[in-house]
Amino acid sequence: MIFNSLEFALFLPLIFGLYWFVTNRNLKHQNALLVVASYLFYGWWDYRFLALIAFSSLLDFFIGLKLEREESKKKRKILLTVSLVVNLGFLGFFKYFNFFAESFADSFTFFGYYIKPTQLEIILPVGISLYTFQTLSYSIDVYRKQLKPCKDPFAFLAFVSFFPQLVAGPIERATNLLPQFYIKRRFNYTKATDGMRQILWGLFKKIVIADGCAEYANMIFNSPEDYSGSMLFVGALFFTFQIYGDFSGYSDIAIGTSRLFGFNLKKNFDFPYFSRDIAEFWRRWHISLSTWFRDYLYIPLGGSSGSRLIKIRNIFIIFLVSGFWHGANWTFIFWGALNAFYFLPLLLTNSHRKNIGTIGKGGYMKSIREFVGMISTFILTVFGWIFFRAKDLNQAWYIIQNIFTKDILKAPKLPGEANIVICAIYLMLIIEWFGRENNYALEKFGMHWHRSLRWLFYILIFLLCLILMGEEQEFIYFQF
Amino acid sequence: MKKFLLNIFAFGVCLLIADKGLVFLRKISPQLEVDKRLEMIVTGKIQSDILIFGSSRGARSVIASQITDSLGRSCYNLSYPGSDITFHEYLLQATLEQKNNKKPTTAILVVDDGDELKTTPALKFRYDRMFPLVDYKMIRDELVRRNKKKMFFADILIAHQLNRSNLMLRKKKFTKRDSITREGSMLIWKQKKTFNYTYKSEPYIYSKQGELLWKLKAFNGFVKLCKKNNIELIVAIPPNYRAATDGFKERMEEQLNGFGTVFEFDPTIKEYKDDNYFFDNSHLLKRGAHIFTAELSGILKDIKKVR
Numbered sequence: 001m002i003f004n005s006l007e008f009a010l011f012l013p014l015i016f017g018l019y020w021f022v023t024n025r026n027l028k029h030q031n032a033l034l035v036v037a038s039y040l041f042y043g044w045w046d047y048r049f050l051a052l053i054a055f056s057s058l059l060d061f062f063i064g065l066k067l068e069r070e071e072s073k074k075k076r077k078i079l080l081t082v083s084l085v086v087n088l089g090f091l092g093f094f095k096y097f098n099f100f101a102e103s104f105a106d107s108f109t110f111f112g113y114y115i116k117p118t119q120l121e122i123i124l125p126v127g128i129s130l131y132t133f134q135t136l137s138y139s140i141d142v143y144r145k146q147l148k149p150c151k152d153p154f155a156f157l158a159f160v161s162f163f164p165q166l167v168a169g170p171i172e173r174a175t176n177l178l179p180q181f182y183i184k185r186r187f188n189y190t191k192a193t194d195g196m197r198q199i200l201w202g203l204f205k206k207i208v209i210a211d212g213c214a215e216y217a218n219m220i221f222n223s224p225e226d227y228s229g230s231m232l233f234v235g236a237l238f239f240t241f242q243i244y245g246d247f248s249g250y251s252d253i254a255i256g257t258s259r260l261f262g263f264n265l266k267k268n269f270d271f272p273y274f275s276r277d278i279a280e281f282w283r284r285w286h287i288s289l290s291t292w293f294r295d296y297l298y299i300p301l302g303g304s305s306g307s308r309l310i311k312i313r314n315i316f317i318i319f320l321v322s323g324f325w326h327g328a329n330w331t332f333i334f335w336g337a338l339n340a341f342y343f344l345p346l347l348l349t350n351s352h353r354k355n356i357g358t359i360g361k362g363g364y365m366k367s368i369r370e371f372v373g374m375i376s377t378f379i380l381t382v383f384g385w386i387f388f389r390a391k392d393l394n395q396a397w398y399i400i401q402n403i404f405t406k407d408i409l410k411a412p413k414l415p416g417e418a419n420i421v422i423c424a425i426y427l428m429l430i431i432e433w434f435g436r437e438n439n440y441a442l443e444k445f446g447m448h449w450h451r452s453l454r455w456l457f458y459i460l461i462f463l464l465c466l467i468l469m470g471e472e473q474e475f476i477y478f479q480f
Numbered sequence: 481m482k483k484f485l486l487n488i489f490a491f492g493v494c495l496l497i498a499d500k501g502l503v504f505l506r507k508i509s510p511q512l513e514v515d516k517r518l519e520m521i522v523t524g525k526i527q528s529d530i531l532i533f534g535s536s537r538g539a540r541s542v543i544a545s546q547i548t549d550s551l552g553r554s555c556y557n558l559s560y561p562g563s564d565i566t567f568h569e570y571l572l573q574a575t576l577e578q579k580n581n582k583k584p585t586t587a588i589l590v591v592d593d594g595d596e597l598k599t600t601p602a603l604k605f606r607y608d609r610m611f612p613l614v615d616y617k618m619i620r621d622e623l624v625r626r627n628k629k630k631m632f633f634a635d636i637l638i639a640h641q642l643n644r645s646n647l648m649l650r651k652k653k654f655t656k657r658d659s660i661t662r663e664g665s666m667l668i669w670k671q672k673k674t675f676n677y678t679y680k681s682e683p684y685i686y687s688k689q690g691e692l693l694w695k696l697k698a699f700n701g702f703v704k705l706c707k708k709n710n711i712e713l714i715v716a717i718p719p720n721y722r723a724a725t726d727g728f729k730e731r732m733e734e735q736l737n738g739f740g741t742v743f744e745f746d747p748t749i750k751e752y753k754d755d756n757y758f759f760d761n762s763h764l765l766k767r768g769a770h771i772f773t774a775e776l777s778g779i780l781k782d783i784k785k786v787r
Contacts, residue, residue: 187484420648455494467640
């Protein structure tokens, strides 16, 4: 089931009603309903993989209990290793088996030998990378004694499978989300209306921006040889907004939906396209994944302490792993490496934490330099996304080579209807700019207006979503 | 909770009221269109004996008025550049469904030599021609049937019946290349600047490999509609600026299974090897279309005589 589907439009009010009117008196019932709803939500896509998620959840639940009782360091390590091996084993098998088989065979071809790779017809379970990381964070935190193990199986199952964020994040930490399942939720009007507003903004970003941009990005990326340099650049721009609208839109809907049920999820996007350098961009893009890698990989590796060489090594490891996490393709690995190269000068000059606060906090931009920084960071990310979107490295090179020709000066020839999408992008950027100091753009936007005017604005956004809603387009991050 | 539910309800009511205001977008969109052929189908204004279906090759290579003059039977061209067989099947089906249209006696399906049943990224179902006409229920139902709109939402909300194209409030214009004659043909006078003048005389060999099941299904659906409605079917293969694909005509005949006629251009006609008769490698200029239409008219006359 996807958020922008009719099924979800019926599913959400039904579960909302049951949750607040039937199970509201008992915490266990609330959690049990969330488990059932989440498994229904996930099983709607493919019920066969419910066993996989249930197995991962129960394994980590019992390992957590065992870890609490076990004092021996060695045995504790073994328990953690079991959790890591099983969870990462599933992830590796479903997501990376064919990639490794193919790359292994390719490496032999390089030396003049031909090996036919063993390829399996593997279906990638939706969101496996996300829930695996979520459940792993639990095992690691319990192992590190940063979290007490969960003793309520329903609460734990609900934590791993919580439907708003199950298939595309945000990747919640056990320390933040799990305790919320221990307390009975009470309906909160402000929280619920705020959730609705965030859902509306997420739908706008997904349906109007992402799906609108996807049409032109696909058109150009599917046959780049048919387009001039300027059109290829426009295609990359469309994809830049597509992926942002798609993923941050999903996160907004997930966070908003959680608020309807009384939960607070962590912010996943913090207006990343207004970043002044790449380091700031990575603090604002897919925050839940970046912080996961920071806490469970980068810091254990030594982080930014140690010799210059160690720092460089750590940065490359984290970006390459992050690229590989996104998909079993060399394009993602190259995308990760490219971002490491972008990041490196900042790290080596110790200026990677220069831009911490919001750009132009409390007013306008402070200097032209900030503006230049923002634009150049944006352009660097656009070029990064070319690798992310291209079907292979050759296509990415082709696109980049052809952008840097005199054709870039030619006016791009887009169908007239693309202007509607471009106007929508401007509207999104304006609203996001004014709301950049909030949790999400629409949080306080228009709050000082008269209620009727504010509602009119919401209705316009909603109508735009309905007009532009066509075939259900899956979210890009489902494949991760 | 009560306050929340009341607010949701009030918001829903306001949304429904605002939504009804969008009816003007639905009404105005058909008026902004210049190509009225699909609207003629849904309003029952197709009154011709012979109908031509196809992509740009059908639109550019067959002069409907010439057939009318030659045979004394009315002919209309319903070929859409960039459309594939699924769209042609839909057009015939819609023509027959709308009872005010005259049922054609003959359908000419102009096919793409070698590519008709294969992947052709430039050819698709022309939803963009349908979206401006959502004021017609017949079009709305088809969009729902084809999963472009959700039935539940489309029934209660005008906004969901609309599309991006309905927000373009400028009157559309024909380009020089795309003007339409009174009988629906879209003829071209001037050659394309990037035309590749090398004539390939070595024919391609047709292979069934790469044929798409859904295209085959649509093709068979088109044939079935003709059979069911007693419509004479001519599958016409116009020339490219290269030798005809070897075995493609036979493949079309195999697919027709004894029903209808497959007509291929006469490769001995020297004009078909002369670049002056071509717009580009796969489309004829008007002077080339004139020759191909004359051939086609001849076949139609022969068929009538045999009958």
